[in-house]
Amino acid sequence: MTLEDTTGSAGGTTPPQDDYLERRALRRGSAGWLLLTGLGVAYVVSGDFSGWNIGLSKGGFGGLAIATVLMGAMYACLVFALAELSAILPTAGGGYGFARRALGTWGGFLTGTAILIEYILAPAAISIFIGDYVESLGLFGLESGWPVYLVCFALFIGIHLWGVGEALRFSLIVTAIAVAALVVFALGALTDFHVDGLNDIPVDGEAFGANSWLPFGLLGIWAAFPFGMWFFLGVEGVPLAAEEAKDPVRSMPKALAISMGILVLLAVMTFFAATGARGAAAVQEAGNPLVVALQGDGEPTALSRFVNYAGLA
Template sequence: MADKPDLHHRAADYEIASPDYLGKRQLDKGRAGWILLAVLGISYVIAGEFAAWNYGLPLAGWGGLFIALILMAVMYFCLTFSLAELATIIPTAGGGYGFARRAFGPTLGYLAGIAIVFEYTLATAGVALFFEGYFQALTGIGGLVVLIPLYVIMMFIHVNGIRESLTLMLVLAAIAGLGLLLFIAFMLPAFELANIMDLPVSDAWGATRFLPQGYYGIWAGFPFAIAMFLAVEGVPLAAEEAANPVKDVPRGLIAAVTVLFIIAVLVLLSAPGAAGSGYLGSGQDPLMAAFTKLHGPDHPLRYGINLAALAGITASFFSLVFAYSRQVFSLSRAGYLPRFLSVTNRRKAPYLAVIIPGAVAFALSLTRAADQIIIIVVFSATLSYLLMMAAHIALRLRAPGLERPYRTPGGIATSITALVLAGLAFAVCISLSIIWSAVAAACLCCFLLYFWLYSRHHLVAQAPEEEFETMRTAAADLENSPT
């Protein structure tokens, strides 16, 4: 029996594009196996192991940040198990947009997609600042002379095609991983309990040396703990470029989040544990600061770890550009965003979907507001998580007969857990920065206004996510029509 029909598709008007429409919008297929997808997932995040998490130490204390890390790890494991199932149902470049669109129709699908675009574009801006910080620590050079070449070179390589991008990303991630292992090996033996508890104890409810900001510190630590996992959920965006998306995407997702959790725990033990939580509460290069404090500025490995950090941050930059360009490509191909953004070049790269959001990210990097950028990134990310987890629950309840080559362990209990924790993280972002959260919400509203006034009347029926939905609803309408 066909799934019960819904009326969401009636909120949009479809157009039949020219025969060569999709021909000009083809990605380079079959390039990535599950190992490369796992590396892609790690690369999305690895910059967050080198920087960003440390901004949470003064707000949360080490104990608050560590507890927040454990809770957010639970959220990300549940999230990736649920996304792995969704990715096998809809293995397209639409990712979160495709999942929410399938469950709730074009409006919420579009909102999920735009939230993901915000997340990855803003994260690119933040990662560029972390790159500048580590580059300046190594060479003494910072500013536009670092940022401009970074953006230009990265955009050029992405426009040149997926094969070159993923190969370079693999090399950079390997260098970064080696650097992290060396850092942990040289720092962890110097761990002292007093170092992680060296922040002054406040008079907040529940405040102790372990929780200097009290129970509030756990709450405040959520966004910065998320920084150590943020964007791993972007692996399904590579579904159309995977060798076997039904098998490779779930394996890549789960492997990536497992490795990231292990690294996050070890970094949080080794850096503050050796250098002190109070010493690392600010700055864009906490691992360099920690290593230099313990081993001195002339230790030969200091330069190796700095180069590894630059490699890891560059890998994250690469991966984030890949992610936002694929989400923009998918939304544009389906008509939600201007269609010219999804045109691909002769190397099958969506070059305008790379360049235009990249220019926005560059402008945001000039604000130097890395800590505020993190808040907006997490605001956008957790909004998309809420929509994707709700989509998983809705499809389990309303469409139990869908073919699911991979099934989430624990079923909807797993996605409900991720939904609740994502909701808490979303609320934290709003409470920590009402103004910046309002700015993010206002920007989302502007994009929704564009959808309601224009793009919902010009969706493309042949786009993969839309074609799947129109065929499904047509079959359901036919089955339920009077005979």
């Protein structure tokens, strides 16, 4: 061991990397690959219900489709890299632990900070969309969604305080309901599918490279990037549950790969069904795009209410 391994720049001491990992050795968990797969899908599945559609207002169907493919490729590379890393270094720090091991204390700090920002802002956005779904149902006579935001945060915190294992099982049940609702939605929406609806957003004639599929031009692809990743955002958090896994070396890579496969299928299914059923222009700025795709401006149907309640779940 060299002096650089133990001495910091300010003259203090910094634990060596190996010691850092040893002191964070995993306890024996109880979660298998199925629960971890459910967690991976649960992190992301709310993005299928709302959020992605705003990318239509930035890049149109073509712009958002290209952005989604590129984001999917990036997340696939990220997930498979994390799968390998979580098998080699099964620590509960996830991306933070990997970055600290490879890049040192400051590399870990910057990576951990970025991860925390992601997991602070994403739930806030999701709570807003939950409020939109509550308003569309007319529940409790609410005309504003802010009380829902507070209730959601209190509910989620309470579940996690109950226990991580219990939270994983609860998450798996709710995720199964959400995935089933997306399948039912797609089957219902595809009965009204029209190819013309995919590119019904008016073309901006002044945008470079603009056409009916890229109504805002080539720059629309770039503008749609933040929304294309809504179909995948959060799946990289699965390694954070390594301490709860029975056999993280085997179960973590398997769960990550299966989660990503399921998310790709859900993304393609939801994207085409929602835009083709009612038109890209109708759902581009909706807080509850799946409900709008099913009922438009008409009266709620049994199918739209089912999808709405599942979206809340």
